[in-house]
Amino acid sequence: MGLLEAIIISVIAASTPLLLAAAGELVVERSGVLNLGTEGMMIMGAACGFAGCWLTGSTFIGALCGIAAGCALSLVFAALTLGLAVNQVAAGLALTILGVGLSGLIGAGFVGEKITPAPHLYLPVLTGLPFIGKILFGQDGFVYFSVALVIGIWWFLYRTRAGLVLRAVGDSHTSAHALGYPVLKIRLLAVLFGGGCAGLGGAFLPLAYTPFFIPGMTAGRGWIALALVVFSSWMPGRLAAGAYLFGAVTIMQLHAQAFGLGIPSQLMTALPYLATVIVLVLISRARGSAGSVAPASLGIVFVPDR
Amino acid sequence: MKKLMMTAAVAALTIVSTGFSASAADKLKIGFIYLGPVGDLGWTYMHELGRQMMVKELGDKVETTYLENVSEGPDSERSIEQLARTGHQLIFTTSFGYMDPTLKVAKKYPKIKFEHATGFKRADNMGTYSGKFHEGRYIQGVIAGKMSKTGTLGYIASFPIPEVIAGINATILGAQTTNPNIKLKVIWVNTWFDPGKEADAAKALADQGVDVIMQHTDSPAAMQVAAQRGIMAFGQDSDMIKFGPKTQLTAIVNNWGPYYTRAAKAALDGTWKAEDTWDGLKEKMVLMAAYTNMPDDVKALAEKTEAEIIAGTLNPFKCPVLGQDGKPVECKGGANLDNGQILGMNFYVKGVDDKIPGK
Numbered sequence: 264m265g266l267l268e269a270i271i272i273s274v275i276a277a278s279t280p281l282l283l284a285a286a287g288e289l290v291v292e293r294s295g296v297l298n299l300g301t302e303g304m305m306i307m308g309a310a311c312g313f314a315g316c317w318l319t320g321s322t323f324i325g326a327l328c329g330i331a332a333g334c335a336l337s338l339v340f341a342a343l344t345l346g347l348a349v350n351q352v353a354a355g356l357a358l359t360i361l362g363v364g365l366s367g368l369i370g371a372g373f374v375g376e377k378i379t380p381a382p383h384l385y386l387p388v389l390t391g392l393p394f395i396g397k398i399l400f401g402q403d404g405f406v407y408f409s410v411a412l413v414i415g416i417w418w419f420l421y422r423t424r425a426g427l428v429l430r431a432v433g434d435s436h437t438s439a440h441a442l443g444y445p446v447l448k449i450r451l452l453a454v455l456f457g458g459g460c461a462g463l464g465g466a467f468l469p470l471a472y473t474p475f476f477i478p479g480m481t482a483g484r485g486w487i488a489l490a491l492v493v494f495s496s497w498m499p500g501r502l503a504a505g506a507y508l509f510g511a512v513t514i515m516q517l518h519a520q521a522f523g524l525g526i527p528s529q530l531m532t533a534l535p536y537l538a539t540v541i542v543l544v545l546i547s548r549a550r551g552s553a554g555s556v557a558p559a560s561l562g563i564v565f566v567p568d569r
Numbered sequence: 570m571k572k573l574m575m576t577a578a579v580a581a582l583t584i585v586s587t588g589f590s591a592s593a594a595d596k597l598k599i600g601f602i603y604l605g606p607v608g609d610l611g612w613t614y615m616h617e618l619g620r621q622m623m624v625k626e627l628g629d630k631v632e633t634t635y636l637e638n639v640s641e642g643p644d645s646e647r648s649i650e651q652l653a654r655t656g657h658q659l660i661f662t663t664s665f666g667y668m669d670p671t672l673k674v675a676k677k678y679p680k681i682k683f684e685h686a687t688g689f690k691r692a693d694n695m696g697t698y699s700g701k702f703h704e705g706r707y708i709q710g711v712i713a714g715k716m717s718k719t720g721t722l723g724y725i726a727s728f729p730i731p732e733v734i735a736g737i738n739a740t741i742l743g744a745q746t747t748n749p750n751i752k753l754k755v756i757w758v759n760t761w762f763d764p765g766k767e768a769d770a771a772k773a774l775a776d777q778g779v780d781v782i783m784q785h786t787d788s789p790a791a792m793q794v795a796a797q798r799g800i801m802a803f804g805q806d807s808d809m810i811k812f813g814p815k816t817q818l819t820a821i822v823n824n825w826g827p828y829y830t831r832a833a834k835a836a837l838d839g840t841w842k843a844e845d846t847w848d849g850l851k852e853k854m855v856l857m858a859a860y861t862n863m864p865d866d867v868k869a870l871a872e873k874t875e876a877e878i879i880a881g882t883l884n885p886f887k888c889p890v891l892g893q894d895g896k897p898v899e900c901k902g903g904a905n906l907d908n909g910q911i912l913g914m915n916f917y918v919k920g921v922d923d924k925i926p927g928k
């Protein structure tokens with residue numbers, strides 16, 4: 264296996280959890296809800312995903328458990344912000360704190376246990392192709408799903424009526440409400456979807472990336488996912504570009520260090536953040552007015568009048 | 570509702586363990602500040618085992634509390650002060666980055682005894698303790714020099730502090746005794762604990778031809794990557810053989826229990842003094858896990874090296890120690906570098922192919 268091929272495979276693995284979580288959050292924010300609890304939902308997904316896989320021996324069931332855990336936690340968030348009209352920022356932060364603590368409790372019994380990592384696709388001829396074989400046809404299910412997810416979200420947002428309604432709710436909940444759309448119901452579905460995606464992104468870590476569970480193993484990836492959504496200016500294509508760019512620079516800086524290039528490692532560690540922010544800001548500027556801006560109702564609590 | 574939820578969340582985050590009995594009048598209250606979660610299987614986990622060993626030894630004479638996931642730096646001051654204010658008379662702060670905050674709180678509470686791990690700043694009521702982990706690293710180097718077929722070792726480093734740099738130096742000095750042309754690639758991940766990133770660093774090293782990986786980070790992620798790639802690795806902090814039954818050569822095991830028991834006993838007797846404790850293989854603060862997955866001659870060599878270090882006939886930093894430029898480093902300890910030079914080490918020795926970050 265060539266070095267470049269190995270690097271690309273590492274990059275895809277490093278980017279996938281970010282992409283999964285960020286894609287879900289993008290839909291949530293497009294519906295006008297700001298859920299800062301991504302980190303909490305991811306780590307819950309990691310704990311429950313690992314537990315599910317360890318108990319059943321199936322990566323698929325583990326992934327479903329991760330999705331369910333993310334959904335369950337996001338339901339708490341929905342009950343607070345949609346049901347009780349609580350401030351979304353405060354509720355989201357509380358969700359992260361809750362998730363980190365609760366996942367440690369749930370996962371405590373599984374620390375030190377081992378599972379079989381997620382199986383990788385194997386197609387007789389295709390996977391054996393030089394260079395592109397393993398990259399295109401030798402990944403695990405999470406990777407293919409994350410790509411399909413982003414394409415699906417793009418199609419949903421821009422090519423379906425339901426997606427148009429969701430964007431309308433995010434841009435002006437009062438207008439959407441006046442037109443008779445069930446704003447809170449739509450937002451509830453979006454929040455649940457985002458929770459499921461974050462849970463799956465978290466579950467990817469113990470099921471495929473590093474096949475064991477340790478409390479706090481998401482190590483801030485939920486926050487990076489949140490930042491990616493903002494810098495992608497809420498557009499799925501840019502989100503994918505941002506996630507892969509972040510993953511690429513993260514892996515490249517490790518390789519650069521191993522080559523002994525002599526660049527200060529503190530700068531190298533900051534590089535993924537810098538590069539991603541700069542590139543996405545430049546894309547947004549170049550597109551000018553065509554670039555999407557924040558959903559106008561983002562983070563604003565909606566209480567339907569009677 | 571929101572308030573209630575926040576309270577629940579904070580309670581869930583700060584898991585506080587206390588003794589069983591409610592009356593604590595004549596008990597010594599001891600507090601611990603932990604860097605990671607107690608289940609990290611690495612650095613924090615070993616301190617937690619040490620605490621448990623102490624509680625087992627001293628029973629109801631002590632009552633302990635720990636705060637986990639406390640970030641290093643100025644932020645930790647609040648947590649240390651929280652323990653100081655809640656009646657803890659002996660407080661262990663268990664990571665290098667708590668040094669200045671611990672000193673600050675120690676000055677504010679002169680009657681409380683503080684013990685800071687791996688630091689170099691002390692006060693009348695603040696002692697330090699650390700393990701001579703570089704002794705274990707030297708043995709790992711000796712083994713790695715023999716075991717590496719590519720002649721290139723990989724080192725996943727956390728932060729450029731003296732302890733980590735001394736570990737890198739001891740490794741290469743050990744490796745040079747068995748393979749004079751050994752190469753060492755260093756990757757700084759700038760974190761103590763991020764399993765994903767540790768795994769990525771291990772993959773990058775493996776992709777670049779490294780066939781023995783050592784780490785100064787806390788999770789078993791690198792061990793697992795090495796197992797997947799069919800190369801060798803050393804465990805860190807605790808015995809990680811479970812994550813690499815065919816991969817782990819040995820591991821440095823941090824054994825804090827005896828020290829915690831000793832310090833708590835001294836505090837109970839009133840004989841506690843702020844001291845600088847630095848124990849190694851001989852005092853069993855540093856232990857080596859079983860030597861596995863290596864030929865008998867390498868195993869014998871490793872055991873011999875360990876015995877010599879324990880006997881004091883071998884010192885990893887025996888003079889002359891050559892700096893990166895090939896010139897001998899000033900030898901303050903006579904035959905060996907003195908403790909101050911090792912504890913404050915900020916230079917690489919000859920053979921390390923890296924630049925210390927920020928230098």
